[in-house]
Amino acid sequence: MKIGPRPAGSPQLKQLASYLKARLPRGRFESVPGGLQNVVGEIPGKGKAIVLSAHYDTKDIPDFVGANDGAGGTAAVLEIARVMAKTKRPKNAPPIRFVLFDGEEATNDADFYGTGVRGSKAYANKHAKNIEKLVLVDFIADKDLSIPREESSDEEMWADLRAAAKRVGAQSVFPDESSGAVMDDHTPFLRKGIPSIDLIDFDFPCWHQPCDDLTAVSKESLNLSGEAVLDYMLTEWRSRA
Numbered sequence: 001m002k003i004g005p006r007p008a009g010s011p012q013l014k015q016l017a018s019y020l021k022a023r024l025p026r027g028r029f030e031s032v033p034g035g036l037q038n039v040v041g042e043i044p045g046k047g048k049a050i051v052l053s054a055h056y057d058t059k060d061i062p063d064f065v066g067a068n069d070g071a072g073g074t075a076a077v078l079e080i081a082r083v084m085a086k087t088k089r090p091k092n093a094p095p096i097r098f099v100l101f102d103g104e105e106a107t108n109d110a111d112f113y114g115t116g117v118r119g120s121k122a123y124a125n126k127h128a129k130n131i132e133k134l135v136l137v138d139f140i141a142d143k144d145l146s147i148p149r150e151e152s153s154d155e156e157m158w159a160d161l162r163a164a165a166k167r168v169g170a171q172s173v174f175p176d177e178s179s180g181a182v183m184d185d186h187t188p189f190l191r192k193g194i195p196s197i198d199l200i201d202f203d204f205p206c207w208h209q210p211c212d213d214l215t216a217v218s219k220e221s222l223n224l225s226g227e228a229v230l231d232y233m234l235t236e237w238r239s240r241a
Ligand SMILES: [Zn+2]
Pocket: 059, 069, 105, 208
């Protein structure tokens, strides 16, 4: 599917939202103030939800398609949802939610947190009390992939993610290092006291440049990060049995 640039509020993003909704289990839209919408899927369960999330809008720059910054994470969420939806639900499993945020990039850069991350702020405000933890996948597909722990990310969850990566042979992608804290779609959840991690390889030369296209990403990278996150999610899902 080829949509091209798809900034928040554009008809192109609406077209993508419909595509995504149709491919998530129990897919639905949830409105975000200002005419935006998150796309949400769910596998029901008991207790508070474990959320897997990404943003699906792209930065409003001419010719910018965000293959890594937006599409990679969105693709991983879609595929992990597809696999989990056809996997037998474990006994006592918590609900799993797949949330694709709108308006992460809808920001004037002077006040990123105040003007951007719009879908995640709205989602955290509405649903925080029903969320146990959150995983955000952001820059996970670039060719030269290495994802250190983003410093505001929860340490225990990160250790569990690295263990999952080791089980699936993706440990090379998750070095035992950390990188500076960034504000991102996990920040509204951290501020509500919800343990959260952000998978973001900020060592990415095409960040917010037109070269963030299919030549900047690789199937191998997305496979390694995606398999690690899938194993993490399955392990959490099965841990209550
Ligand atoms: Zn971006």
